Amino acid sequence: MLYIHIPFCKQKCSYCNFHFSTSLKYKGEMLAAIKKEIGLRSHELQEKELKSLYFGGGTPSVLEVDELKMLIDEVLKYFTFAPDIEITLEANPDDLNSAFLKDLRSTEINRLSIGTQSFFDDDLVLMNRAHSAAEAESSIKRAQDSGFENLSIDLIYGSPTSDFSLWKESLNKAVALEVPHISAYALTVEPKTALNQWIAQNKIQPPKESEQTEDFYYMSDFLKLNGFQHYEISNFAKPGLESRHNTAYWQYREYLGLGPSAHSYDGRSERSWNVANNQKYINALNQNILAKETEFLSEKDRFNEMLMIGLRTAKGVDLSVLNQSFSAEIQNHLDKETSGKLQRGTLVIENGFLKIPEVHWFLADGIAADLFYLGGD
Numbered sequence: 001m002l003y004i005h006i007p008f009c010k011q012k013c014s015y016c017n018f019h020f021s022t023s024l025k026y027k028g029e030m031l032a033a034i035k036k037e038i039g040l041r042s043h044e045l046q047e048k049e050l051k052s053l054y055f056g057g058g059t060p061s062v063l064e065v066d067e068l069k070m071l072i073d074e075v076l077k078y079f080t081f082a083p084d085i086e087i088t089l090e091a092n093p094d095d096l097n098s099a100f101l102k103d104l105r106s107t108e109i110n111r112l113s114i115g116t117q118s119f120f121d122d123d124l125v126l127m128n129r130a131h132s133a134a135e136a137e138s139s140i141k142r143a144q145d146s147g148f149e150n151l152s153i154d155l156i157y158g159s160p161t162s163d164f165s166l167w168k169e170s171l172n173k174a175v176a177l178e179v180p181h182i183s184a185y186a187l188t189v190e191p192k193t194a195l196n197q198w199i200a201q202n203k204i205q206p207p208k209e210s211e212q213t214e215d216f217y218y219m220s221d222f223l224k225l226n227g228f229q230h231y232e233i234s235n236f237a238k239p240g241l242e243s244r245h246n247t248a249y250w251q252y253r254e255y256l257g258l259g260p261s262a263h264s265y266d267g268r269s270e271r272s273w274n275v276a277n278n279q280k281y282i283n284a285l286n287q288n289i290l291a292k293e294t295e296f297l298s299e300k301d302r303f304n305e306m307l308m309i310g311l312r313t314a315k316g317v318d319l320s321v322l323n324q325s326f327s328a329e330i331q332n333h334l335d336k337e338t339s340g341k342l343q344r345g346t347l348v349i350e351n352g353f354l355k356i357p358e359v360h361w362f363l364a365d366g367i368a369a370d371l372f373y374l375g376g377d
């Protein structure tokens, strides 16, 4: 699977620490550099028939449709597309006007991941989003009217400007809009964000974990009642419409990430990441140089990551893969660390998969961390 990072946004959301620039001045140079990187690195991906292509960011919907087409054409010089390929564009509601959507339908892009975040203006103002509550809803309807059926929306819960009843209303709206995929995240306060600063200055209250927990479990019950499968902690899908791209990450498969700050993984032990600086990225590619760093994951790193990622999914971690991939010492460690949790029911084994029952999912990161192998490599 291939990921292309488009590092531009119209404005900086108050909670965001992703890599992007709010100036589009170097958009042309950036696209030329990404185009070059596709050619220079396509050989790194073993998979030559792509099952997933994902435009993420930043905000890829700030690009013109012709620019997206140019990138897709470039990808097609080196790869073929599987007949049922999933091609996702992350898009912000304010970019999804009818003309843009109509042109987008003429490309191979067949899935939109819309940065809705909230259906309420108070939340959107706090988050410094570029769209209004009215646009949050109308963009979804316009996308559907344009023929995009495979839609996902992002929602954020537990903000200081929301409460339980507003969260219930948001979920009602999402279900009424017949969106088949929802990614929902608790608002987190990242360092070096405006949100962090406002909290430090006592301008707003920090998010309350107890409220976020209540929101989370209500969402899970409510969406399941409405036909969604809760297939990963933060993700819900109608049957058959799970994100293939994200599922491949969670299954620890190879991926190639292009564009500044994008990460790649070779499916074995090598991970790399591009420089998170637009100018350095462009300058390097201008000289046919890849501005990336590489690390080699130890057996311990791979084991810990596999648990961390896999235990956040409904399916869990395939014990046969763990058995084949790791040393007897690590297996013994796992047996020892899981036994108490299996007895207490915070872990279960089902059909050969080790998993956390959904009722304990809000604590999943802590449960996985308890199982980490901290011994020598």
Ligand code: SF4
Pocket: 008, 009, 010, 011, 012, 013, 016, 017, 018, 020, 057, 058, 059, 092, 115
């Ligand atoms: S649009 Fe997305 S990437 Fe851009 S600042 Fe907002 S949250 Fe971050």
